[in-house]
Amino acid sequence: MIFHPMDFLIFIALGLAMWAQTKVKGNFEKWSKVQATTGLTGAQVARQLLDREGLSHVKIEYSKSGALSDHYDPTAKTVRLSEPVYQGNSIASLAVAAHEVGHAIQDDSKYGMLVLRHKLFPLANIGSQMAPMLFIGGFLLNLTNLIGIGIALFSAAVLFQVVTLPVEFDASKRAKDKMLELGVITNQEEKGVGNVLNAAALTYVASTLMAILQLVKFIMIFRSRR
Ligand SMILES: [Zn+2]
Numbered sequence: 001m002i003f004h005p006m007d008f009l010i011f012i013a014l015g016l017a018m019w020a021q022t023k024v025k026g027n028f029e030k031w032s033k034v035q036a037t038t039g040l041t042g043a044q045v046a047r048q049l050l051d052r053e054g055l056s057h058v059k060i061e062y063s064k065s066g067a068l069s070d071h072y073d074p075t076a077k078t079v080r081l082s083e084p085v086y087q088g089n090s091i092a093s094l095a096v097a098a099h100e101v102g103h104a105i106q107d108d109s110k111y112g113m114l115v116l117r118h119k120l121f122p123l124a125n126i127g128s129q130m131a132p133m134l135f136i137g138g139f140l141l142n143l144t145n146l147i148g149i150g151i152a153l154f155s156a157a158v159l160f161q162v163v164t165l166p167v168e169f170d171a172s173k174r175a176k177d178k179m180l181e182l183g184v185i186t187n188q189e190e191k192g193v194g195n196v197l198n199a200a201a202l203t204y205v206a207s208t209l210m211a212i213l214q215l216v217k218f219i220m221i222f223r224s225r226r
Pocket residue numbers: 099103168171
């Protein structure tokens with residue numbers, strides 16, 4: 001019970017996740033030092049991309065949550081950029097800003113995977129909060145059904161993470177394509193943009209892999225108890 005065979009794989013996935021985190025920071029720092037030829041800031045590029053897509057109503061604001069807190073808020077129709085991204089004119093700043101615009105475009109075009117992600121969110125949120133308690137309670141009280149409910153809820157959380165992957169990959173692809181179309185990056189600079197965005201995508205892949213492996217582990221435990 002202390003060590004489950006699946007823990008070995010989970011440990012490897014955890015290593016991958018930590019490595020991906022370091023890579024995100026490393027790539028961001030590396031490409032933060034490389035200025036884009038146009039000299040435009042992340043906020044300016046985001047504005048140009050949004051306007052060109054007919055999304056003039058989407059606002060761009062400072063994110064107050066510090067570095068790498070950049071996100072698109074679909075409720076407020078606002079792209080929030082951290083200070084280095086908002087003000088910076090490096091390849092890294094432009095890559096992150098354009099990626100968040102990618103999410104705004106997805107929202108506007110009702111991109112299927114994004115719609116599904118929003119629908120899954122409430123259940124996934126409950127799942128990730130409740131599942132650990134249900135598992136622990138189920139084991140302590142020896143209630144197998146409780147573990148079963150925990151697994152069902154945890155599955156929703158895992159599915160949410162799986163659906164997040166195409167959403168993130170698509171936003172990055174849109175970011176690169178739209179920036180090239182607009183001419184705010186050169187073909188050489190696209191490599192740097194790809195570097196920054198691919199590292200970020202890898203962190204999502206690693207954490208999803210970890211969640212899937214954990215789910216498999218819980219299912220195996222559940223089946224062996226029945
Ligand atoms: Zn994203």
